[in-house]
Amino acid sequence: MVQGVTRCPGWLTVLGSIGLVLFLAAPADPATAAKKNEPVAGDWPAITAEERAMMRVDQDPDADAVILMRERTGKVVPKGADTVNVIEFYQRMKILHDRGKEYGEVQIRAGKYSRVGNIRARTVKADGTVVPVLPDQIFEKVLFQIGSNKETAWVFNFPAVEKGAILEYRYDRHDNAVIFIDPWFFAGPEFTLRSRVLQAFPGDMGYVSMCSLCPADQKPQITPWREGKSKGNLYTQEIRNLPGYKDELMMPPERDANARMEMVLAQWYGRASWALGRQDKMFVDWPSVSLYASAYYNDAIKSGLSDLKPVVAGWTQGVTDPQEKIRVVFRHVQSDFRYLSYASVIGASHSISTILKEKIADNEDKGVLLAAALKVIGVDPVIALVAGREGGTLNPNFFSLSQFTHAVVGIPQGTGMMWLDPTVAWAPFGFVPWKDSGAAALLLKGLQGELITLPAKTELSASRYRATVRPRMDGRAEVEIEAEFLGEDAIEMREELAPASETARDEFLKEWLGDRRPGSLVKSRTFHDLDAVDQPLRITLVFETGGLVTRADDLLLVRACVLTCEDSNPISRGQRQHAFYVDPGWNREETVVVRSPEGMQPGEMPAAVAAKSEVATLTFSCFSQEDGARCSRQFVARRSRWPASVQDNVRKMFDKVVEADRTAVPFRPADSAVGGRN
Numbered sequence: 001m002v003q004g005v006t007r008c009p010g011w012l013t014v015l016g017s018i019g020l021v022l023f024l025a026a027p028a029d030p031a032t033a034a035k036k037n038e039p040v041a042g043d044w045p046a047i048t049a050e051e052r053a054m055m056r057v058d059q060d061p062d063a064d065a066v067i068l069m070r071e072r073t074g075k076v077v078p079k080g081a082d083t084v085n086v087i088e089f090y091q092r093m094k095i096l097h098d099r100g101k102e103y104g105e106v107q108i109r110a111g112k113y114s115r116v117g118n119i120r121a122r123t124v125k126a127d128g129t130v131v132p133v134l135p136d137q138i139f140e141k142v143l144f145q146i147g148s149n150k151e152t153a154w155v156f157n158f159p160a161v162e163k164g165a166i167l168e169y170r171y172d173r174h175d176n177a178v179i180f181i182d183p184w185f186f187a188g189p190e191f192t193l194r195s196r197v198l199q200a201f202p203g204d205m206g207y208v209s210m211c212s213l214c215p216a217d218q219k220p221q222i223t224p225w226r227e228g229k230s231k232g233n234l235y236t237q238e239i240r241n242l243p244g245y246k247d248e249l250m251m252p253p254e255r256d257a258n259a260r261m262e263m264v265l266a267q268w269y270g271r272a273s274w275a276l277g278r279q280d281k282m283f284v285d286w287p288s289v290s291l292y293a294s295a296y297y298n299d300a301i302k303s304g305l306s307d308l309k310p311v312v313a314g315w316t317q318g319v320t321d322p323q324e325k326i327r328v329v330f331r332h333v334q335s336d337f338r339y340l341s342y343a344s345v346i347g348a349s350h351s352i353s354t355i356l357k358e359k360i361a362d363n364e365d366k367g368v369l370l371a372a373a374l375k376v377i378g379v380d381p382v383i384a385l386v387a388g389r390e391g392g393t394l395n396p397n398f399f400s401l402s403q404f405t406h407a408v409v410g411i412p413q414g415t416g417m418m419w420l421d422p423t424v425a426w427a428p429f430g431f432v433p434w435k436d437s438g439a440a441a442l443l444l445k446g447l448q449g450e451l452i453t454l455p456a457k458t459e460l461s462a463s464r465y466r467a468t469v470r471p472r473m474d475g476r477a478e479v480e481i482e483a484e485f486l487g488e489d490a491i492e493m494r495e496e497l498a499p500a501s502e503t504a505r506d507e508f509l510k511e512w513l514g515d516r517r518p519g520s521l522v523k524s525r526t527f528h529d530l531d532a533v534d535q536p537l538r539i540t541l542v543f544e545t546g547g548l549v550t551r552a553d554d555l556l557l558v559r560a561c562v563l564t565c566e567d568s569n570p571i572s573r574g575q576r577q578h579a580f581y582v583d584p585g586w587n588r589e590e591t592v593v594v595r596s597p598e599g600m601q602p603g604e605m606p607a608a609v610a611a612k613s614e615v616a617t618l619t620f621s622c623f624s625q626e627d628g629a630r631c632s633r634q635f636v637a638r639r640s641r642w643p644a645s646v647q648d649n650v651r652k653m654f655d656k657v658v659e660a661d662r663t664a665v666p667f668r669p670a671d672s673a674v675g676g677r678n
Contacts, residue, residue, distance in 0.1 A: 126164030206267035255392025290449020304352025367407025461487030
């Protein structure tokens with residue numbers, strides 16, 4: 001390819017609904033620069049008569065709100081000795097229902113190697129009154145801080161949020177990494193009328209663009225661009241009338257359900273890459289991606305071995321068995337370093353000396369640290385970048401680090417490989433987390449890098465509860481819970497509880513219980529095997545609560561479900577646009593033993609319930625016993641995926657689940673009780 005020639009081979013269809021375009025920037029004519037597409041700082045686009053009059057969305061009549069416009073405008077420009085992607089984000093939303101008031105609170109996170117600033121926001125009330133968000137009402141919130149590592153988010157609330165109000169805001173973001181452009185997801189959480197992404201880049205840079213799930217008839221525009229001394233091309237892609245990507249039960253990852261645009265750097269004329277060992281040509285195939293990440297990871301490992309050797313010696317002191325040494329090293333990397341999660345990787349790691357000092361490691365640091373520690377004990381590991389199942393499906397024709405979520409480490413064993421994921425802090429040794437099971441990965445072997453599929457393994461995961469309920473005549477009840485968590489469920493609970501202080505544990509349990517039984521008062525709690533990751537996690541919890549007991553004359557009704565209940569159907573009535581994903585699977589068992597209040601006996605037991613759909617099954621039954629009643633509930637959803645067309649059956653199943661979970665066991669005075677049914 002020759003610099004100065006614009007090349008656009010068309011909107012190629014790859015893998016069905018995924019398009020790839022390779023283009024290089026040509027020198028721009030200032031007269032045709034597309035500055036008109038870039039919003040002016042401090043200005044707000046005029047609100048149209050249609051926007052003022054809109055009170056519903058025909059395509060989604062039950063919508064709480066509608067996104068009138070989402071836009072991101074970026075430009076890759078020099079900043080001192082660096083090259084930075086300077087981005088402005090803009091969104092305008094209209095509240096259509098009182099439920100939409102939840103959008104009045106906004107939280108903006110910068111992400112990895114980027115920073116946010118220049119936030120501006122305002123409310124335009126239904127009568128046209130403009131109420132701005134004042135600068136002193138925009139706060140930087142610390143999400144966590146360990147040593148010098150701090151993650152923050154900017155938070156603000158729109159004033160005067162009401163039905164018919166328009167909420168709009170914009171902010172700037174500077175991304176220091178330009179080897180790929182962060183994905184732009186076109187749809188927001190509500191129906192989106194118009195979404196647009198604009199990205200400018202200089203003439204010496206060439207990007208491959210992927211528009212995944214984009215309509216075939218809505219192609220991108222590539223026009224000349226110039227700003228100051230920078231000139232090149234401007235890429236514009238706009239999509240209209242998009243269903244919202246909502247936070248609903250069993251939704252696919254956003255990458256699999258929401259149209260998105262991504263770019264990866266393929267050419268950079270005159271720029272040499274130390275990691276790739278060449279000039280001009282950047283990410284053009286998977287071996288080049290592998291070589292880039294391998295170079296930075298191996299450099300971190302090599303330079304950090306001297307710092308790591310005495311640390312590993314301390315970890316393995318007194319351990320002689322080679323396999324046990326691997327276990328010990330893996331456990332320390334898992335649990336000794338606070339995990340900092342990110343959605344994607346950039347092919348680089350902090351230095352090992354920094355990781356050891358700060359005691360914190362991100363989605364790449366963990367793998368690099370584990371690989372280095374294994375080298376110290378004489379093991380020759382490999383690193384793989386994983387497109388985790390939580391992140392969505394990998395496109396094998398788009399050669400970008402942005403598709404991967406974290407790094408794992410492989411240890412050769414015979415003719416195969418044992419894979420260890422140090423980012424899951426409380427997983428047993430050898431446990432395959434659901435996000436890795438059957439996931440696509442890039443095996444890093446320098447120029448020999450290749451795409452592989454990690455082994456698929458179904459681990460047993462379950463939450464089991466035994467509740468003993470002692471109802472009182474005042475409508476309250478004392479409940480003792482014996483809970484047992486296995487597999488992924490145990491990992492999830494340990495992630496919250498194991499590293500926390502006693503006070504933080506109490507707060508977590510209070511919130512956890514409050515989500516299930518609002519207004520409960522915890523009296524005592526005991527953890528069993530909290531740090532023993534090879535064992536199930538068990539918790540004994542005693543609390544007082546309301547909402548389980550109803551009194552009517554001489555009849556006492558006691559709910560037969562305590563913790564795993566569905567109070568309303570979690571599947572919306574609106575036409576579902578997305579497939580049903582169950583990742584990971586669910587297995588929730590609850591046994592409720594209701595002790596008879598003094599002087600009372602159980603009446604006739606409610607009928608058994610069985611509910612089933614393509615995605616899950618529920619069984620529920622109650623039996624009387626000598627000292628009261630015993631009810632059993634089991635809800636099972638196997639890990640799999642189903643098309644959106646099964647929505648009606650899933651809703652019908654959950655209607656039955658809600659009905660079953662509202663079931664109450666009757667108690668009457670002993671001298672008038674009807675014998676229980678077995």
